[in-house]
Each structure stands twice: as structure tokens, then as C-alpha cells.
Amino acid sequence: MWSRLKQLYHKLGSPKWFYEISLKWSPWFLYSGIALLATGVVWGLAFAPADYLQGNSFRIIYIHVPSALLSQSAYMLMAVAGLVGLVWKMKMSFVVGKVVAPIGASMAILALLTGAIWGKPTWGTWWVWDARLTSMLILLFLYMGVMAIYNAIEDDELANKAAAVLAIVGSINIPVIKYSVEWWNTLHQPATITLTEKPSMATEMFIPLVLTIIGFYCLFTVWVFARTRNEILWRERRTNWVKKVLHLIDTNKAVTKKDAQ
């Protein structure tokens, strides 16, 4: 059992293995993601009943909640990947961390925009400094910092380590930030209905939400796999297996010892 774990650990660190496995799994995640998302969206838009208080604008929830959840999970994934890379020195872990950042940031932006637009019919203004939106904004700042550090440092190894440290520090601070923002919000008497609070939702409204959440997570996996494969291709461009994959060397020639690696 221990040797199986060791095998898995070594496999995970291998770019070639990750490339091949992710190619195999991507279609499953892609088709499930699209199916779940499409079903959830159609159900939520056309079939779910309108909310008693908010009317039809509540349908934005089917985009807002999945993207908000995803942006938060993605940050934790990035931090954990950074930790694994630093402690276990697994290069693949750094690659995953680097790749997750822009995707997570795009989800944070989506959550912020949909949150703001949802606020207009609900509260009358395009932006409210409520606790959740403000926390999401700060999360976006954290993401932008990690992406800025990757951009600024030329040396790959140094960039990986610096970004990993930043991501880990950020993740530790997230609870502190959330608490402070929530406390700040109570000082200023916010509106009594929080935008994204889910008072017991009717099942017909809740199930499509679950579908879109899982759908988004599946698509997230597809996106991470695709970007990671790109990074692998570039970093391993000098190896034979990459050259074979890109049809740069003839795979039909007689196999020499070197080619067989």
C-alpha cells in the first residue's frame, strides 16, 4: 500500500504522465460540465419559479454563486499547490498553481460583475460595499498580486517560489480579511437582506443551482488541464516525448535506446 502511494507520488510529479492522463480525462469533464451547466441554466432561467422578494433578477444566482465558490476554491487550490511545490519540491505542483491563478481571477471578476448587476434591481445602485462583495473584491486583489509576481520575475524557479509564498500567505489571511470585513460591515448598518443569502430555497430553485455549481467545477477542471498541458509542452520542449507528440520527429523510424525513453 505504501509502495502504491509512492508510485502515485512519483507519477504525479511526471509531466508526461500528467499530460497523457489529463488528455484522457478532459473529454469526460468537458461533456459532463457542458451538460450540467446547460441543464442548470435552462432550468434556472425558464422553469424555476421567480423569487418572492426579488422577482426574476434572482436567476442571476445561477451564475453568481458558482463563480464565487469557484474563485474561493481555486485560491485554496493555488495555495495548496504552492505548499506542495515548496515542501515536496514537486515541479508539477508549481505548474498547476501558476495555471489556476488567471482562471480563478476570471471567476472572481464574474462573481463581482454579476453581484453588482444583481444589486441594481435589488438595492437600486450598481455597487454596494456589502461584506461578501467587498471580500470578493479583496480576493481579486490577492489574485492580481500573485499574477503580478509571476509577470515580474523572469527566472521560472524563483517566480514559482515567490508566487507560492504569496499564495500561502494570502490563504492564511483570508479568514482574517473576511472577519474584518464582516465586522466593518456591521458598523455601518447594512441592508437586512444580504444579496447572496439563501433563505430556504424551494427545491425547484435549488437543484438547478447545484447543477450549475458542479458544471462550473467540471469546466474549471477542463480549463486547468488545458493550460497545464500548454505549460508542460513548453517546459519539456527539449524531450523526445514532446517532440513525438508534436510530430517533430518521425515515430516510425527504428527505435534507438534514446527514443525509447
Add this chain to the structure above:
Amino acid sequence: MFFDSFSSFIHMNGHGFYVWVCYGIAAVIVMTNFISPVLKRKKIIKDIERQVRREQK
């Protein structure tokens, strides 16, 4: 179907603008997340091929 007609589906009791803009933005961001790695991959392959050609000289 919650709505009586297609036009009331679009109109969403006055909230149509907000709902459809949100879904539109979501569509753009989702499509970008799909297309961006595809474009990047093409660029990477071109760059690798260029490097291989240069080294073969």
C-alpha cells in the same frame, strides 16, 4: 415553463436587462477560458518548431 410566452421570458418582468447581461458576461468569460489555451497552444507549437529549426541549422 414558468413564463407564458417567449417575449415575457426575455422581458423577465422588467429584470430582463440585468439577467441577460449577466448571462452574456458569463458566456464571454467561459468562452475566453476555452479559447485562450487553444490559442496559446498554437503559439507554443510555433515557437517550439522555430527553435527546432534553428537548432538543426
Add this chain to the structure above:
Amino acid sequence: MNASLMALLKRDLLIAFRNRGELLNPLMFFLMVSSLFPLAVTPDPKFLGQIAAGVIWVGALLATLLSLDLLFKSDYDDGSLEQMLLMPSATMGMVLVKVLVHWLVSGLPLALMAPLLGIMLGLPEGGFIPLVLTLLLGTPILSLLGAIGAGLTVGLKKGGMLMPLLILPLYIPVLIFAASAVQSGVDGNSYMGHLAFLGAYLALTFVVAPVAGAAALRISIAR
């Protein structure tokens, strides 16, 4: 505009484009600094709306100051700045080209991003147009004046905090007239007079800054 200046313009734009990620830094700073105020004071839209224009302008100012440090720095570090001073065209032209590139990649985006911040800070409706107009007129002034400060401090090891101290006093008239223009707009009055002042100040700096900047660079290089 002669050939060597055009070449310099193209080169600097290409370098800026290649480092696209870095162009976002002033914008992110702008967003973050502006967000600090509701967190530090109050998110109450009525109060926030009153200080929105000022907060946004101060944020733009600080973001510009941060990005000015790099105006001449990388060229100084690899020696190409000295070469540029030997170009056949007058050094003033070179300074103008650098200021133009700087404004295109920092001032202009800041001006375009301002309405978004206006929404977040509850800027009243009448304030949006004067806000963008004052930023479009004012950020070139900031870049021009900043070139003088950057020229004086390029190559100084401890230059970092010094340059803002040098140019902030020069920025104050811009801030005053821009903020009152926006306030005028919010109150529903005309802000043409304020814009005219900014335009005049822009014309003045357009003439003075390249001369002063060139002189500053010669002094710094000779050191």
C-alpha cells in the same frame, strides 16, 4: 517628427506591449487605493459620493507617481539613455516621446477606468463626464511634470521617495482645478472655466517640461 524619434516611439511602444502584464500594475493600484477609502472611512453612499471625485483623482495621481519611476530607469541601467542624448534630434524630442508613451500606457487607461471607480464610490451622475475630461487633460500634465522629476532622480540610488516629493507641489494646481470641475458638474453648473485652466496648464507644461526634462537628464548623466 523625424526618423530617429519615430524609431524611438516604435521601440518604446513595442517594449511596453511585450511587458503587457506590467501595464496592469498602475491600474490595479488605482483600484486598490480607491477601495481603501470606503474601508477606512465609511461605505455610506451619500458620504462616499461626496469624496469620490477627490479619492479617484488622488488615486490616479499616486498611480502615476509610481509608474514614473520607470520612465527613464531601464534605459539608464543598460546605458541606452546616454546614447539617446547623443541622438541627432534635440533631447527635448526624446523626452516628449517618452512622455507620450508613458501617458498612452498609464494616464490614458487610468482615465478610461475612472468611470468604473466612480460607480463603486457612488459618484453622483453629473460628475462622470467632468471626471473623465479632467483626467484626460490632467494625466498628460502629470506625465510631463513627472518627466522632470524622473530626469532629476534617475540614477540616484536613494531616488525612490525623492521624486514624489519634488513633483507633488507641482501637481497641486491640477488636483485643485480637476476636483472643483467635477464638483461643479455634480452641482449642475458649468465646468468649462476649470477645463480651460487645465488646458492652459497643459500647454504651459508641454513647452516647459521637455526643456527642463532634457536639462535634468543631462545633469543626471553627467554625474
